[in-house]
Amino acid sequence: MRVKKKLTNAYDIIKAQAIKILNLETENKSLKKENDKLSRELREAELEIKELSKDKSELSPLNSEKKETALDKLVTNYEKSKLEINKPIPKDKTLEEILKYNPNTLKEDTKDLKAYIKKETPTRRLDMQK
Incomplete structure (x- = not known):
């Protein structure tokens, strides 16, 4: 009887640990799915930020005076000398x-x-x- 009781007790402990492991694996899968979803949203947000910054840089010359760069000055001087x-x-x-x-x-x-x-x-x- 003692052996049977010890075996039953060990079986219950192993069963409880298996259930805990199964629950942890299920939780891990759901966390991975959530992580993938958040990563995807982050990538989309980064792309949107890049597009908005491009749009902003394209609008900047329209809203303010055009700044003459060194290359523009060289081209202008070249054309004048020509x-x-x-x-x-x-x-x-x-x-x-x-x-x-x-x-x-x-x-x-x-x-x-x-x-x-x-x-x-x-x-x-x-x-x-x-």
Whole structure:
């Protein structure tokens, strides 16, 4: 009888633990489902935030003045210089007079021009001699 009672008691303990394990597994599954659902909602919210920030950045230039970036400045300066280069040069003016219209760049331009002439002239002379 003692053995039977001990076996019954051990059986009851094992059965109770199995029920606890089963309940924990069921709870774990439901928590995993809830976690997946919350993760999905979080991803959707992050995507929505990204889309809203894109929309905001697209609306910003419309609502405020357009800020000129360094690239825009370079493009503008390039186009201005291109227009100045394409202007017809009056034939009666000398190189000095042409460059004087912008006295700030006169020294730089003449240095560049002289360096260019020094660089190109010997090559041309050598080519012509050959």
